[in-house]
Amino acid sequence: MKKENLDRTTIKTIAKAAGVSHTTVSRALNDSPLVKPQTKLKIKRLADEMGYIPDINAKGLVSNKAYVVGIYFSRLQSGTSSNFLAESIRQVKKLLADYTLAINGIDLMPNENAMLRNGKPDGALFISQCENDDSYIQHMRDNGVPVVVINRKTKVAGVTNVVPDEYHGVFQAIEYAIRLGHKKFGLIKGTPKFTSTHYREQGFRDAIAKHPEAKVVEQAVIDGNYSRESGFHAMNKILMNSEFPSLVFCSNDETAAGAIKSCQKFGLQVPTDISLMGFDNADYAKFMVPGLTTIYKPVDEITRIGVEQLKDLMEGNSKSDQALKKIVTTELIIRDSVADLR
């Protein structure tokens, strides 16, 4: 005596109810032109009434798909600002409505294999900040998953890569400050292992090196980690030194927010007593006091291009077999945190 599975609606249940074969049901629900419109309608209505939910595992087993796109952050638990995390997720989710969006943090994985423990996604979007990620990216690729890396240049060969031009963004921002008469510069760096930290510092230094009248106050170059706390503490150090920069470049807006707090503590007015700059143009930058002069990192655009590319790869429409490498320009957003010293 075979046990009838009464508590679940499958295409076979529907088939029995409709008096057709399960294949016909499958065809009807997939809008196959092989089924008579009338039959199709009846089956669809029945499926609806019976509360049919297709079994994604069975579908996936046949089609060898997971209906999942994985999004991988370098650091989910710390070192990534909430703003960036949330904005990235929002944007990806909006653009990938048809897929289940699985959030991952490379910092939570003991090793590369952990990435595929819960199954292979149909595509992987790495929102990468860290060189460490490359072995994970490589592993994903090796396992045949379409991969796109955004936010940071990857060394993994043949991977589609969309990144902001952080170097020139900072370079131009510093030149702007120099034009306003700034001569002595400080820097609060980002998380040591992040590539952005390196590029932003390089843009900072190269811009200053280009102008003989300007110089880096090395005492006022302090390590940080992109957090508000680190900005606060770094600025405390800078302000306790003897030699005082007229402008401190903060490697992101969070850091700048912490730095402002420190200035306040020391009774210094921004930008009257000291000027600050950030990076990112986080949503709160314009609501800071004073409004923060910063560099707009086009997160949305980068993400959009990245997701579009990933979709193309997943659907096998990639026009060229040459992986796209795209650098998106940043933009200086001038507000009130940099004094005009002329």
Place this chain on the structure above:
Amino acid sequence: MKKENLDRTTIKTIAKAAGVSHTTVSRALNDSPLVKPQTKLKIKRLADEMGYIPDINAKGLVSNKAYVVGIYFSRLQSGTSSNFLAESIRQVKKLLADYTLAINGIDLMPNENAMLRNGKPDGALFISQCENDDSYIQHMRDNGVPVVVINRKTKVAGVTNVVPDEYHGVFQAIEYAIRLGHKKFGLIKGTPKFTSTHYREQGFRDAIAKHPEAKVVEQAVIDGNYSRESGFHAMNKILMNSEFPSLVFCSNDETAAGAIKSCQKFGLQVPTDISLMGFDNADYAKFMVPGLTTIYKPVDEITRIGVEQLKDLMEGNSKSDQALKKIVTTELIIRDSVADLR
């Protein structure tokens, strides 16, 4: 002639290579005691060498599991602060390492059915802010998915529910202000449809009503939507009125940050000229200028309890058949944004 699938390692491929049956391979990889240790070792090594990745769909088909937990926000695209979004995700991800974490926004779904389009999760955590969600919660339950709702009281029957005590949190905060000598109160409300908006306003009003010496300045009760912008604009309105409250309660910290900016614009010092309070104790509240007095909403604890409950439900260990209803107390965090008028 059967086509050999050469480009994929399955248990059958491994079986052939090891000279055993595929069942033995399955058993070995699942650490069954039925397999000789020696055989087991050989198979595991082989699986490793061959880069075997189990097919999650096949597994799931047999076990009727998805290995996915869905997390559902009322609003993913707007109306939810980045801070809250990111913190919730971080916390859930940390506690649910064994599952794929699928992010969803109810605002992105045309209707209840859309929720299950991409398959049923093994469990659903609703981080709910809005009464609208109830029909979605109900639908999920109706389809047999274990459900936990956190952050907001749900009316759906029999659902595990963990929420903060917003009402008393605000009530006590306002009484604290009254003790400091505040008598005239303003309020910037949250997103109209959110239940938190209602409870926070009620706590605010009831606390003031209890003390005859204090009163609500109705001109200074302004709608908002939990965003910095709304705080800024609402405060602008309040400050252009004739009757001036001594303290404005902002329905969350974001709002408070916008309100401070507005005060600055009007040349008012917080708390010397006007006092502010927030709600949430967002990570940046202590770095605001001045440090924001606010109400700590124990997001981490609420999430932790919620996830633990969900795990129990998914694993069928729920001790009682009575759904847990838990209210977690908030805590007043005193900083520098409320003046002592005594």
Place this chain on the structure above:
DNA sequence: GAAATGAATGTTAACGATAACATAATATTA
């Protein structure tokens, strides 16, 4: 009106894993 066409549906075999039920191989007992 038989043969050929085509539309609609049915039968059966995958997909890759687990699980129930054999069976073979070895160890234990009488």
Place this chain on the structure above:
DNA sequence: TAATATTATGTTATCGTTAACATTCATTTC
């Protein structure tokens, strides 16, 4: 040493779906 446990392995069915390959039935064609 034969009978019997015990241990290790193999065979086959199954999950719910799609897809390849029949088959049926009505319609057109000559």
